[in-house]
Amino acid sequence: MKVLFFAALRETMGRSEIEIVLEAPTTVGALKSMIKLPNGETLNAVSRTQSIMAAVDQEMVDDLAMVSVASEVAFFPPVTGG
């Protein structure tokens, strides 16, 4: 499955996209504890101090949402368009 990062989070991660091989479906929250920043912190730890939003297959979701082995997941900061 593919995980995308946008805006400030893309810069913190140092990349816009990673591939993760999931053995079985999981939750967005669980996925966040599998993803590590370059400094070793997990995305889950970061999300305790700053707001990180998530989308699964291009729909906004919360941490309890399910992620399938073929989902496109994205993490990003709160939006600031307009």
Add this chain to the structure above:
Amino acid sequence: MYRSILIQVEDFSLDAALAELKMQSGLAGGLCFFTGAVRNSNLDEAVGGLYLEHYPGMTERQLDQIVDEAARRWTLHGAMVVHRIGHLKPGDNIVLVAVSASHRGEAFDACEMIMDYLKTNATFWKKESIPDGYRWVEARSSDEAKATAWDA
């Protein structure tokens, strides 16, 4: 109902948008246009320019859903949303929301709701250039309050 949703690097023309909305959406008595432009300061610092990014595919779908919601609440003849991405300078156009309806009340309300939802729900992010370098713009709670007010 006519609708057009565009995310583009290029500038847009208000004259062209007005002509398109009039031609495509029939005899609407009220046409309301909102344009947002790049400011030259933010949080007491000079802003030299903006970089805007979006989530290709998702953002287009979100804008479409926002227009759906406006069309559910009001009888609209047409709605157009144009949002620019990439590098922009102070004074440049960023966003256009244009709505046509039979009367002005519906056009004003729908235009404002689309804009309020776009600010808080659509996946766009701004990075601004300031004297010290760059910073990502942070979401404002006042924008969130404006958007949630429509749900009351």
